[in-house]
Amino acid sequence: MSQPNSAHTPQLVTRDGDIIPDGWTLLADDDTTGADGPFILGFERALRELDSRNGHYGVRVLPADDIRLLEPFLEKITLIEVAFPGYRDGRGYSTARILREDLGFTGIVRAVGDVLRDQLFYMLRCGFDEFLVKDKDPSQAITSAAKRFQTVYQGAADTNRPAWALRHTQA
Amino acid sequence: MSATQSSAKMYKYDDFDHAFVRDRNIEFADQVARRLSGEITEDQFKPLRLMNGLYLQLHAYMLRIAVPYGVLSSKQMRKFAHIARTYDRDFGHFTTRQNLQFNWVKLAETPKILEELAQVEMHALQTSGNCIRNTTTDQFAGAARDEHSDPRPWAELIRQWSSNHPEFTFLPRKFKIAITGARKDRAAIRVHDIGLHAKPEGFDVYVGGGMGRTPSLGHCIRTGLAGEQLLSYLEACLRVYNRYGRRDNIYKARIKILVAALGPDEYKRQVEDEWARMDRAKVDAPVAEIERLKSYFPDPDFKVASFDRVAFERAQTADAAFARWIKNNTNPHKRDDHVSVTISLKPVGLPPGDASSAQMDVMADVADAFGYSELRVSHEQNIILPHVHKGDLYALYTQLDTVNLSTANVGKITDMIVCPGLDYCSLANARSIPLAQDISQRFEDAKLSDKIGDLQIKISGCINACGHHHVGHIGILGVDKQGIEFYQILLGGRADEKAALGVITGKGLPAEAVPAAIERVVRLYLELRTSDDERFIDTLERVGRETFAGALHEPA
Amino acid sequence: MKLLTANRLTDGLTLWYAGTPESGTQESGKPESGTLESGGWVEDAALASRLSDDDAEALLIAWKLRETDVVAPYLIPLTDTGTPVQREQVREFVRANGPTIGQTADAIASAHNRADIFEN
Numbered sequence: 001m002s003q004p005n006s007a008h009t010p011q012l013v014t015r016d017g018d019i020i021p022d023g024w025t026l027l028a029d030d031d032t033t034g035a036d037g038p039f040i041l042g043f044e045r046a047l048r049e050l051d052s053r054n055g056h057y058g059v060r061v062l063p064a065d066d067i068r069l070l071e072p073f074l075e076k077i078t079l080i081e082v083a084f085p086g087y088r089d090g091r092g093y094s095t096a097r098i099l100r101e102d103l104g105f106t107g108i109v110r111a112v113g114d115v116l117r118d119q120l121f122y123m124l125r126c127g128f129d130e131f132l133v134k135d136k137d138p139s140q141a142i143t144s145a146a147k148r149f150q151t152v153y154q155g156a157a158d159t160n161r162p163a164w165a166l167r168h169t170q171a
Numbered sequence: 172m173s174a175t176q177s178s179a180k181m182y183k184y185d186d187f188d189h190a191f192v193r194d195r196n197i198e199f200a201d202q203v204a205r206r207l208s209g210e211i212t213e214d215q216f217k218p219l220r221l222m223n224g225l226y227l228q229l230h231a232y233m234l235r236i237a238v239p240y241g242v243l244s245s246k247q248m249r250k251f252a253h254i255a256r257t258y259d260r261d262f263g264h265f266t267t268r269q270n271l272q273f274n275w276v277k278l279a280e281t282p283k284i285l286e287e288l289a290q291v292e293m294h295a296l297q298t299s300g301n302c303i304r305n306t307t308t309d310q311f312a313g314a315a316r317d318e319h320s321d322p323r324p325w326a327e328l329i330r331q332w333s334s335n336h337p338e339f340t341f342l343p344r345k346f347k348i349a350i351t352g353a354r355k356d357r358a359a360i361r362v363h364d365i366g367l368h369a370k371p372e373g374f375d376v377y378v379g380g381g382m383g384r385t386p387s388l389g390h391c392i393r394t395g396l397a398g399e400q401l402l403s404y405l406e407a408c409l410r411v412y413n414r415y416g417r418r419d420n421i422y423k424a425r426i427k428i429l430v431a432a433l434g435p436d437e438y439k440r441q442v443e444d445e446w447a448r449m450d451r452a453k454v455d456a457p458v459a460e461i462e463r464l465k466s467y468f469p470d471p472d473f474k475v476a477s478f479d480r481v482a483f484e485r486a487q488t489a490d491a492a493f494a495r496w497i498k499n500n501t502n503p504h505k506r507d508d509h510v511s512v513t514i515s516l517k518p519v520g521l522p523p524g525d526a527s528s529a530q531m532d533v534m535a536d537v538a539d540a541f542g543y544s545e546l547r548v549s550h551e552q553n554i555i556l557p558h559v560h561k562g563d564l565y566a567l568y569t570q571l572d573t574v575n576l577s578t579a580n581v582g583k584i585t586d587m588i589v590c591p592g593l594d595y596c597s598l599a600n601a602r603s604i605p606l607a608q609d610i611s612q613r614f615e616d617a618k619l620s621d622k623i624g625d626l627q628i629k630i631s632g633c634i635n636a637c638g639h640h641h642v643g644h645i646g647i648l649g650v651d652k653q654g655i656e657f658y659q660i661l662l663g664g665r666a667d668e669k670a671a672l673g674v675i676t677g678k679g680l681p682a683e684a685v686p687a688a689i690e691r692v693v694r695l696y697l698e699l700r701t702s703d704d705e706r707f708i709d710t711l712e713r714v715g716r717e718t719f720a721g722a723l724h725e726p727a
Numbered sequence: 728m729k730l731l732t733a734n735r736l737t738d739g740l741t742l743w744y745a746g747t748p749e750s751g752t753q754e755s756g757k758p759e760s761g762t763l764e765s766g767g768w769v770e771d772a773a774l775a776s777r778l779s780d781d782d783a784e785a786l787l788i789a790w791k792l793r794e795t796d797v798v799a800p801y802l803i804p805l806t807d808t809g810t811p812v813q814r815e816q817v818r819e820f821v822r823a824n825g826p827t828i829g830q831t832a833d834a835i836a837s838a839h840n841r842a843d844i845f846e847n
Contacts, residue, residue, distance in 0.1 A: 654817065
């Protein structure tokens with residue numbers, strides 16, 4: 001029997017399938033050591049402190065957090081980690097689309113938590129570009145997810161054009 | 172098989188649609204292979220198989236196949252017959268969601284079944300799971316005399332938009348949309364998560380209806396919504412739900428709970444706010460696409476033949492059973508020389524909604540011969556031939572009669588909506604089908620069915636309400652009381668344009684007491700009604716539930 | 728007293744554990760590799776073994792690991808007279824005897840050439 005997917009150590013992979021090291025550190029809310037390095041702040045802390053900070057930060061967003069509250073601080077944010085505590089919790093997909101399509105965020109949007117290969121297609125479409133994924137072959141998982149469907153039926157945060165657009169371009 | 176055979180006027184896949192289903196089937200075959208090899212666990216596989224309509228029930232796997240908005244071609248019906256024969260136990264079950272379920276499929280064979288379905292432009296996607304499910308609609312769409320807008324192109328638009336939607340595949344709970352475009356609401360739009368009423372001036376949008384543990388009627392949050400903006404408005408509705416619907420309790424996760432918690436006005440405000448911020452041009456299909464979809468649903472090439480009224484009436488006089496079938500199983504058509512025919516899948520004493528492969532083949536044959544090759548599934552679990560020339564009715568009836576498909580009980584007390592219940596379903600608390608059989612047998616024996624007229628009994632084997640018990644004129648809910656099946660009776664529900672929820676009356680009854688209790692209620696109605704035209708539900712609303720509740724619980 | 732039941736992964740059909748507490752398990756408590764049949768599983772509920780609570784729990788844990796053979800194994804607690812405990816009685820009767828639709832329990836039993844599995 002081969003090993004279940006979720007038993008694999010998570011690895012960080014980009015939308016292009018490159019495995020990359022994670023240069024960021026998630027700060028505990030009471031950890032004051034990291035003032036201006038590649039640090040990720042919790043959502044509440046980011047709301048409290050970003051106004052008075054300079055530099056570039058990461059922010060960890062949980063499913064219930066209202067991403068629009070970060071709007072005033074987006075230029076200080078380089079990375080947003082969207083957490084998926086369980087893979088059936090789909091709030092992170094809305095979070096990512098709002099970030100990309102409504103707030104126009106151009107930094108890195110990363111999916112962390114319970115991320116398995118079967119979700120990657122949806123995440124790519126919603127505007128994620130890095131994935132901390134549990135799989136025996138994360139590169140293969142992401143490249144196969146990217147080309148899994150020739151047809152999509154909706155406009156979303158990626159560059160795929162929906163079937164209705166292609167139908168009427170061709171005609 | 173017949174000279175009149177033509178292809179059904181319905182949506183046809185283009186290359187994009189074929190590619191989508193093919194890719195999805197490849198993905199699912201891969202998931203099945205990974206499960207069989209042990210690469211993924213059952214916990215990981217379960218949500219994946221559910222996204223493809225594959226359940227593990229009490230006795231075996233069940234595969235639920237989507238019949239988009241209940242529209243079927245004869246070719247597709249024949250494919251169902253073939254699948255029933257080849258991969259199942261020679262029958263299928265039509266559901267209250269206008270879909271088809273096979274109750275005995277093998278996991279290892281499901282990829283092959285899906286390949287067979289793809290050949291006839293069908294699949295099992297999104298028939299389960301917390302996603303947008305098959306949109307349901309009026310079974311007489313495009314044919315009914317009281318229709319002002321054809322809902323089918325819009326249902327197809329929604330079908331495509333909701334297919335593999337990247338944002339709404341992991342919603343708090345399942346999501347069901349229904350559309351009607353007629354004066355009479357035959358799609359029960361106010362007991363759906365979103366109900367749409369297509370009108371010439373645009374859509375009325377109802378949100379937050381539903382049945383289950385907390386039944387409620389949808390609230391109208393928008394009127395006159397332009398068709399070209401339908402998708403972006405739905406997307407805004409779904410986004411608010413996806414973000415704020417409860418996920419901590421499965422019984423409070425449907426949108427009706429969110430709408431009730433926020434209040435319809437606040438929910439609407441949030442939707443409108445989301446809609447205002449949205450790049451709608453990216454979401455809404457262009458007018459050209461809507462016109463393309465509409466072009467798939469023209470009228471069939473209606474048969475031009477003189478209708479011999481005298482012969483038709485003579486046939487009815489000579490054959491009382493045929494006359495009764497005409498009276499009960501036909502619906503007015505927009506053309507005077509046509510009707511819509513309902514083929515009842517509720518023969519007395521047999522499981523409601525089931526059809527054998529032989530019956531499916533005959534339904535496909537008669538659709539080709541007399542019905543422009545088109546069929547529909549109704550949420551009442553019957554099959555409809557939407558367009559039949561009146562001159563063909565006797566020949567149609569005769570052919571249906573050879574395979575026990577001529578039951579003349581549409582809309583009558585024996586035409587019950589019934590979920591599979593504990594005989595198949597692993598969620599159920601009580602059996603539904605044997606009770607339905609007992610009730611129909613009792614009224615058949617008493618020869619009361621026609622005298623009673625329209626009366627809808629709806630039976631669910633658990634609180635999830637797949638049998639729509641909340642909106643039955645008489646609703647029956649199975650509960651488990653310390654290992655014994657009991658049935659609570661509700662009175663006064665209705666799913667039509669005057670939608671109302673039934674109210675539970677008194678204590679639950681054991682199964683053997685239910686048929687007699689219902690007969691007492693019905694006999695009281697026959698005493699109280701002012702004329703044969705006053706239906707059960709009208710009498711009940713006139714005299715009040717309490718009068719009938721008394722009869723339910725008193726021995727005669 | 729308990730019964731162990733599950734569904735076969737490949738076709739989903741209901742299975743019943745009919746082995747002894749020892750058969751199909753190694754000393755480690757893990758089922759041996761091998762077929763379901765050699766592991767003690769059958770389709771006829773009438774043959775199911777009545778297991779002591781301890782044996783049943785041990786077998787359940789062991790078979791839960793056999794993900795590629797069975798799905799959703801669980802135990803059915805029995806009363807002293809050998810019928811499922813009340814709360815699940817109807818469900819387990821239907822599971823053991825098949826759908827009751829259009830037929831009586833007697834008909835099902837005679838079709839299987841035996842008495843009802845559980846009284847209902």
